[in-house]
Amino acid sequence: MSVEFESPHTAFSLALDAAIAESGLSLERLQRHLAARGVTLSRASLSYWRTGRSRPERETSLDAVTHLEDVLNVRPGTLKSLLGPKAPRGRWLGGPPERLARHRLWPALHPLSAELKPPPDGHVRFWSLHDTLFVDDHSRERHLRVRMVAEAALDGVDRIMTFFQADGPEQDDPTYEDLQSCTLGRVLTDRATGLTAGELLLDRTLAAGDVAAVTYTLSFGRGHETDHYHHRFTRPAQLYVCQVQFASRIPRLAREFEQRQLGGPRTQGRRLTVDSGHAVTFATRDVHPGILGVNWEW
Template identity: 45%
Template sequence: MTELGRVLRDGPFSTALAVAVERSGLTLDRLRERLAERGVTVSRTTLSYWRSGRSRPERAGSLDAVTALEDVLGLPRASLLVLLGPRRARGRWLDHPQGTLTRHTLWPDAGPMLDHLAAPREGEVVTRSVHDVLRLGPERSERALRVRLVVEASAEQCHRLPVFYQVDSPERDAPRLARVHFGGRGGRSVYDHRTGLMVAEVLFDRPLRRGELAVVDYELEFPPGGELCTYHRRFFRPVREHVIVVEFGPRPPARCHRFTQRVPGGPERPDGEVWIGGTGAAQSVWTDLPPGITGLRWDWS
């Protein structure tokens, strides 16, 4: 393994950035110019501080700059972002266990949408378990997704929970938070036709106290779309349990398997075949998951 590969795997962020810059042959001034060409303004001093470890990117604009740095330096997407981990503590420290990922790492396009919704701070509401039941239509695209969450409040007076879904074809109409079966009610939603990402909010029945657990059950509905061949969920923090059930209907796919990823765009790690039962459904259960992505992928042919 090369030195760059090792530090991108093990970190820290400052060392990985320093090695990547050295490999590129770019001076900090030239690097700053290349970022400016992409509409990203970062001072030479800031780049120097990041490289030396004197400071690190934390604000949304700085995280956007790190994404641009990855592009300029020819690095895999999110390879530097994932090394940043959680923000440093300021004031009351929320639930940030080892390996925690940021919203920006898992949903890099969601920042403006979360700002529009005035979403709660990261870590205020922590997901402990998730049950996903996805139903496909005869055209083999999503028809409905029912989600049951167990969440825990890591701050006082938690009122809302943001939920995410990204369709494969951005030209489709937006999915819709059709109903919240229990645990709260639907709030506002935002959809980005450029990326196919929807962010909606669930408003809890009552504010949650720190350490309080609650169950939320909601359902998304989808307009007609193209053939779907995968479903996954992204986790910012460790999760005790994740269940996926995909109801394919009378014409199920030929094969189905599990996979995990550390970050979007990263390598998929196969995690075993999944049996498709006589009812035309596949199911999978993960327990004690680290932050990252778990999902199913299937082959219709």
């Protein structure tokens, strides 16, 4: 398997594209916000920066990037740090990889983003993700164990964001436990939507190409009754493993499934066998953006 990695210039365009997509602003509205700050920037320039056809280099353009960070509600310096040295003259022809805007899979995230200011989506690439959900005999989710191997797509990666969406309003705030190779940063839970967003602060700051293996457990208080678990992918991943560990009560049927978008139809896959340890396992390579998971019937 071969993997192509983006240059720092691509990292800037990807980060800008993700930030614009998550803001919900059109280029025209973004241009107006900048104009209100006394910054003159054409929609064509914004479009070229976003797609990687060109990049800001002049002092006036770099000043515009500073204002963009504020308008788009990202941490100061986030976009500027991705520019690196000046680009050689000539048109860069590469295009961004397949992706989904974060807000399309996490529509409830926006209110929390204003406080957390998450790093741009795509700042890490996942070599592998392994989720294990533990379900009790009352069909309630008890805790989720996550193991991930992630590679920094750019210099200065010091945290990884995690998101969990419950099936309904949360009665208790989920808690992070048993962290390995990281410490816990800020955690916010919107009980009305059931969304929990948390920062995992890496033990070391990664340069582009560095790899970190991180493990954590998310424990639920009373938990929700559930008949499925899924993972939402905004970017490709090389390997995904989804396990559901049941207590003594065994489902009569379990299947893997796929969705292209939230609220879209589920495409049912293979039937899964419950093993001697009361678990079902679904694994797949070369994951594309979308939703993958397991559902079951009692």
